[in-house]
Amino acid sequence: MQLNSTAASVFAYALHNGADFAELFLEDRDDVSIDYTDRVNEVSRMRSFGAGLYLLKGNSGAYVYLNDLSEPALRRAADNALALMGASGKGSGMPAPFSVLRRENPCPVAVSPSEIGQEKKISMLRDAGLYASSLPDVSCCRVTWFDRDQRVTILNSEGTYAEDRRVTTRMRFIPIVARNGETASSFSEYCAAAGMEAFESGKHLEQLKASCDRLRGAIGAPEAPSCRVPVVLEAGACSGTFFHEACGHQLETRSLQQDGIFWDLRGQKIASPKVTLIDDGTLPNLYGSSRFDDEGMPRQRNTLIENGVLKGFLADRIGARRLGLSRTGSGRRQDYAHAPGPRMSNTFLAAGTDDDDEMIRDMDEGLYVTEIGGGTGGREFTLLAACAYWVKNGRIGPRVKGAILVGRGDETMLKIDRVGRRFVFEQGGGSFCGADSGFIPTTTSGPRMRIAEMLVGGKGEKL
Amino acid sequence: MIDLTGYQRVLDHLPGGIARAEVNAERIRCTDIAIQDGRAVSSVSFDQTKYYIRAGSERLGTVYTERPDDDAAALFRMASENARWTDAGDTPMNGAERCFSDTDSGENEPVRDMIALGAKTESALNPANVHGLHVRVTERELRTVNSLGLDSFTHCHWAEMNAAVSLPRPGMQAAEAEANVSAARLSQLDPDAFARKALALAERTDGGAMKPMAVSSSAYDCVMTGQVLRNILMTAWRCFSAETMQSGSSCFREPGEKIGSSFVNFINAPIHPLSGKKMPVDSEGTPMRETAVVQGGMLANPLSTLSSARKFGTESNGCAGRIPVMTGNVPIALTTVPGLFFLKPDAQNTQGQLIKRMGTGFVLTYSLDLFHSVNIASGQFSVPCGGYFVQNGETAGSVSQMTVAGSLRDLFTAVEAVGDDLDFDDFYFRNYCVGSPSALLRGLKFSG
Numbered sequence: 001m002q003l004n005s006t007a008a009s010v011f012a013y014a015l016h017n018g019a020d021f022a023e024l025f026l027e028d029r030d031d032v033s034i035d036y037t038d039r040v041n042e043v044s045r046m047r048s049f050g051a052g053l054y055l056l057k058g059n060s061g062a063y064v065y066l067n068d069l070s071e072p073a074l075r076r077a078a079d080n081a082l083a084l085m086g087a088s089g090k091g092s093g094m095p096a097p098f099s100v101l102r103r104e105n106p107c108p109v110a111v112s113p114s115e116i117g118q119e120k121k122i123s124m125l126r127d128a129g130l131y132a133s134s135l136p137d138v139s140c141c142r143v144t145w146f147d148r149d150q151r152v153t154i155l156n157s158e159g160t161y162a163e164d165r166r167v168t169t170r171m172r173f174i175p176i177v178a179r180n181g182e183t184a185s186s187f188s189e190y191c192a193a194a195g196m197e198a199f200e201s202g203k204h205l206e207q208l209k210a211s212c213d214r215l216r217g218a219i220g221a222p223e224a225p226s227c228r229v230p231v232v233l234e235a236g237a238c239s240g241t242f243f244h245e246a247c248g249h250q251l252e253t254r255s256l257q258q259d260g261i262f263w264d265l266r267g268q269k270i271a272s273p274k275v276t277l278i279d280d281g282t283l284p285n286l287y288g289s290s291r292f293d294d295e296g297m298p299r300q301r302n303t304l305i306e307n308g309v310l311k312g313f314l315a316d317r318i319g320a321r322r323l324g325l326s327r328t329g330s331g332r333r334q335d336y337a338h339a340p341g342p343r344m345s346n347t348f349l350a351a352g353t354d355d356d357d358e359m360i361r362d363m364d365e366g367l368y369v370t371e372i373g374g375g376t377g378g379r380e381f382t383l384l385a386a387c388a389y390w391v392k393n394g395r396i397g398p399r400v401k402g403a404i405l406v407g408r409g410d411e412t413m414l415k416i417d418r419v420g421r422r423f424v425f426e427q428g429g430g431s432f433c434g435a436d437s438g439f440i441p442t443t444t445s446g447p448r449m450r451i452a453e454m455l456v457g458g459k460g461e462k463l
Numbered sequence: 464m465i466d467l468t469g470y471q472r473v474l475d476h477l478p479g480g481i482a483r484a485e486v487n488a489e490r491i492r493c494t495d496i497a498i499q500d501g502r503a504v505s506s507v508s509f510d511q512t513k514y515y516i517r518a519g520s521e522r523l524g525t526v527y528t529e530r531p532d533d534d535a536a537a538l539f540r541m542a543s544e545n546a547r548w549t550d551a552g553d554t555p556m557n558g559a560e561r562c563f564s565d566t567d568s569g570e571n572e573p574v575r576d577m578i579a580l581g582a583k584t585e586s587a588l589n590p591a592n593v594h595g596l597h598v599r600v601t602e603r604e605l606r607t608v609n610s611l612g613l614d615s616f617t618h619c620h621w622a623e624m625n626a627a628v629s630l631p632r633p634g635m636q637a638a639e640a641e642a643n644v645s646a647a648r649l650s651q652l653d654p655d656a657f658a659r660k661a662l663a664l665a666e667r668t669d670g671g672a673m674k675p676m677a678v679s680s681s682a683y684d685c686v687m688t689g690q691v692l693r694n695i696l697m698t699a700w701r702c703f704s705a706e707t708m709q710s711g712s713s714c715f716r717e718p719g720e721k722i723g724s725s726f727v728n729f730i731n732a733p734i735h736p737l738s739g740k741k742m743p744v745d746s747e748g749t750p751m752r753e754t755a756v757v758q759g760g761m762l763a764n765p766l767s768t769l770s771s772a773r774k775f776g777t778e779s780n781g782c783a784g785r786i787p788v789m790t791g792n793v794p795i796a797l798t799t800v801p802g803l804f805f806l807k808p809d810a811q812n813t814q815g816q817l818i819k820r821m822g823t824g825f826v827l828t829y830s831l832d833l834f835h836s837v838n839i840a841s842g843q844f845s846v847p848c849g850g851y852f853v854q855n856g857e858t859a860g861s862v863s864q865m866t867v868a869g870s871l872r873d874l875f876t877a878v879e880a881v882g883d884d885l886d887f888d889d890f891y892f893r894n895y896c897v898g899s900p901s902a903l904l905r906g907l908k909f910s911g
Contacts, residue, residue, distance in 0.1 A: 031792060031793060033792065033795065034548075035796065039550035039551065040549045040550050041796075042524070042525060042796055043546075043549055044524070044527065044545065045525075045526050045527070045541060045545060046526070046527040046528075046792075046793045046795060047526075047527065047529070047533075049528075049529055049530055050529060059504065060503060060505065061504070062505070062506040062507075062508070063505075063508070064507070064508045064509065065508075065511070066509065066510065066511070067531070081506070081508070084496065084503055084506035084508060084574055085503060085506070118545075139711065140710070142710075146792060176710075176712060176840065178711075183711065183714075183840055184840065185712050185838075186838065186840070223868075225680075225910075226680040226866065226868075226910020226911070227680070258594040258595065258627075337509065339505070339507055376831050380831060380847065380849075380863065380864060381831075384836070402845050404836065404845040404847060404866050404868075406831075406847045407864065455866075455910070457847065457865070457866025457868060457910045458845065458866075458910060459868035459869060459908040459910070
């Protein structure tokens, strides 16, 4: 289709019939996945091709997506969206002429996975499978390869024309570790906003080994006790994920609109003065980075908390409209089948000034968490401590399992009493965050930090 | 009916080198409207067809597309090419004997009716705080056609409403309750009944504005409301998949195993009067049968597909599907997916009776973290939760930021009675749902 002229015509139609803003998100995406467990279970290729038409009128929005990108189909979609918004009568706006936005790709690709045959990818899976089977107590390991080549074009009635190409590669490991009749399994992933070159260093195998070691360590380990103790979160994804769940989602405009706890607190202290929290979608080679957000706005660095004081929020277009904020390049979506929403990208706690070792040495008793297995955000947030150790008299003691950390973001962030000096990016390259606008790639990073007291849920006895 | 004429033509004369082929197409038409102040504030609408193509000889490869005009022969060849790499062994496929048709097309539900229903419901919810009231209408067609003569088709239609509701409590931030309801038709959704249900849930969730109380970590009896049990089952159903058991990644191993008390009965069904959703046929074209998965605490009939049933020497109970993984990838691999999976209620016990019978303990009204709190391989769970405490039959105070932990076997064994208040959660756009009533459980480990 003649994209520019079709989009201009559909936008003019939508604006003439009552919308005050129109956007078209086009996506053409190829995915390959290969599933391997001692043998190749499945090789799949997927082609996704469609568009989402997003109309706004005041603070109302309607999103219609479709696979037929002809002008008549897009006009029908516009009619559908206008009806959903209750738009009637004549609008007076005319779409602006398109102006192409250009930005450097923060995640350049050296070797595109689409240029590599399946043999090479299968061979990498086989190597990973063999490596897993050489590790102690690993009874089985499922390894899955994913590569994605997503081409998007975002046009809107304000004249935005933005193209982006996002290539990612990923290997997922699901080892089963069995010893003394006890079984442990979980999944971990090595993700890259890069091509095949991301797998040349062998770091993905280090990730696999760490995953198996962690599972083995859990077997026979005592259950974590339930208690309120100081908690140290290791540098990297641990401390970053804490902020992602404790406040990140609450700082997105969608949460702010739904009775968010931080809305009235701009300029006020919401965390320990040791906390400076940033979300930055421009950082090179990180899983949450791209040229533009999914509303065609160049990505940017957003300071959310500075020295404990709330500085900003993450706003998509409609959230910014509804709350009278500026957009922050944070309008993201999984694909054309999702309307955009305000989302995090690469969220990190800035390095502090405290001694990394002292914060453990200084503890009488507490929990040292080296891996978070996921969590949920909200007024109350939870973090699963996938790998944790009991600390006694300043020494790291035995591994404990089954610990889950529970708290309220607004209370817990004030209790952070140490932020270390050594900053570490998320190990494993990134992960996915799920919310209304789908699953999107993100990273969470930071230095080691300590929370003076937190609820640890577990079923063990006092250690 | 989804038009697969182009595919059928190729299936009748398969290209050289392809012995078997199949196309499974799923069309979903859906409109979802968020209502606020009596009007639509945001809406999503789509009409999308997904095509999953499998082809090969003994082994099958898969290709996925969303374009109805793609060349069917080329797609079959591409799938067959993918099969070349696999060593997965013979993949079973249904034949002509499984042909099935079930049509329930209904009429389009006008948008104005959806908005009017939402507005009426919002008004009926007054004076509660409503955070996101959605009205959604969905039509789903599923058709599977293959070179062995199978032509299996179903067309379902349902309407849903859901809302997050909290009650105005001066001086405190009341906890939110999420209520939902579904029916075959929009006209069958009753705004007043839904509002009553949502308000009652909100009242229970925030503990009736009781003062918060602290409790020490220990073993307690509890009544888990259906909401909390459904959150656990949202992950735990996977333990009952034959495929998961066979791969060693379920904490349960085989049929015949005792997994809970005699009050525990899990059922998987294609339909249920309390849900508008229907799953009469699966993605392999097998009609879904109502199945007693766990009977009297005994694992009886695991959820199965053609492949996993064959390994157990049984017949598939129609649970083949594609399930979204939490990464945004198109779920292309056929795997085990339930229909309406639920804990069988007991008409003899109301929730109030269960609480009375408990005497002293927690009434858990909400839980957090559906995705990470249950490990299906080890069976261990640690669920963040809250609710209120009951002492000698009297409510004593609300509790929050607690966890309940144990193993699924402990949990199911601790069930002493099951209530009559079965309800289902549809959970976003997933093509399955889980249901549970309240249950009384003895001696679970709590921390707080």
